[in-house]
Amino acid sequence: MRAVVLHSHGGPEVLTIEQTPDPDFGPDEVLVNVAATALNRADLLQRMGAYPDPRGRVPEIPGLEFAGTVAAVGERVTMWRPGDRVMGIEAGGAHAERIATHERQLLAVPASLSLAEAAAVPEVFLTAWDALVLQGGLTSGRWALVHAGASGVGTASIQIAKAIGARIAVTCSAGKAAVCRDLGADLVFERSPHDWLAEATATVPGGFDVVLDVIGGDEVDRNLQSVAPRGTIVQVGLMGGGRTPVNVGLLLAKRCSWVGTTLRTRPIEEKVAVTRRFAAEMLPLFDTGALRPVIDSTFPFDRIADAHRHMEANANAGKIVVTVQP
């Protein structure tokens, strides 16, 4: 098969596509013909050597999500047959023509979605739903605040919040507010030159029940100031840097929680549990129309380096899809 193989780490120029053997698959696993994949911030970090595949596989093939058709199944597989349209998340290996994964980590592609559209679903919708609902406890009536509202996770968050009857405010870079509003965000704070905290405090004086932050850095302190008493800050990324001063007194006074979370490093049983619950609670909402992937752009496999450059320029609103094979 053809795959992106990282022989070294660095800029987009290290991304080379070459022939490698098909992955092995065990008796509970499914081999998937990848029709399309999508890009995530983690791919950029991995390319730079800062976020290795926790399984340490050789050769190092990046890529966290995929959609395609079942090529072959292990002898104990009961859920899927060759030809089924599937999508999913893996800890790596999705920027390739074939990937192997446990059958219970796969999701059926909703009938309303093409495989290219489906590739834009798993990572951001699972991340946003897990962070907002499972980790943060978001329910109907409550307020969420999500940073980077026009990002993949942001656009998924807006739709999920509205689909479950919650209210949502987002921050976004200048020029991306319309995308967020069109998706149904109740409040949009354009980050620069606006001070979102003052606006947020004025419009939602009770604070946000759940804050989903992919940024860290300077936002940490503002998150603590804007979260509601007894609320939860869910930290799912660190675009703005690691070590930062925190007002511990505010954490105490508000009796709030600050939770770090990632999908990639979870053990198989946790990944399967969150995937199956997502299948029950979220997947039907793609066919009802409540949820839809927001695709910024689509790149052919051979131009995956350009896809990286596009994300690095922070130029996207929604997902960057990469088509792998017809």
Added chain:
Amino acid sequence: MRAVVLHSHGGPEVLTIEQTPDPDFGPDEVLVNVAATALNRADLLQRMGAYPDPRGRVPEIPGLEFAGTVAAVGERVTMWRPGDRVMGIEAGGAHAERIATHERQLLAVPASLSLAEAAAVPEVFLTAWDALVLQGGLTSGRWALVHAGASGVGTASIQIAKAIGARIAVTCSAGKAAVCRDLGADLVFERSPHDWLAEATATVPGGFDVVLDVIGGDEVDRNLQSVAPRGTIVQVGLMGGGRTPVNVGLLLAKRCSWVGTTLRTRPIEEKVAVTRRFAAEMLPLFDTGALRPVIDSTFPFDRIADAHRHMEANANAGKIVVTVQP
């Protein structure tokens, strides 16, 4: 009745005992003749003007816990009768001869305890149990780390952890290790000149499932380094200062939670819920002998300023009890 009334804030010299009217009590409330009360760090902060009673009552009478006998009951009270031995927590007003509280916030004094011993129970055992078990999820087999192991909360934590089959390590100031070991602590890290983090990492390499911290400040970073993946840091105080740098990357990588908690500011329904559950799960263990209050010293009511000075000198191991009336 006689009560400590704060007319101004400052050192122990502002503590004056004077005659004030008995507190009013509503139809669901109980008036208690306070036999004994005990001191908490919060009393020192309140005396200095830094931690006011959230109910803002006038005159300002400090004191968070008490044991005594029921003096009178409101017309709808069903759980208690005059003469019953009771103990409990309130947001203030316990450094007085009488206090009024909701009947469902009261606990029966275990038969094995005198009223002076009982006064040393509510605040630290409820705080430690709520923090370790309800907020932190401590269970049998798991490891807890508790700072200030010889403090009231520390000595309660050690006993609670052992009583439920958990394992516990504590830090303590030099000279207080024996108290902690005698109570059953599995590991004791004398803080100075020892570096507890290096010792903790060497002896419990998997990390602590629950870290209970009353200190904050410099400990915050070490807490994050010593907590287990998926573990919980429960912040119940801030002796070491408020604003502190935090390694957010570690929070993410470990997928851990950092939860702020206080009992004092909770609404009545939460206070009642935690009190009733404590009555069911912890109170029986005083009569079985698994739990017992650790009393450092007992001061008569008229010497409550000396009790403050004793706590301020960090000279106590266990609770400082103040006897109010015979």
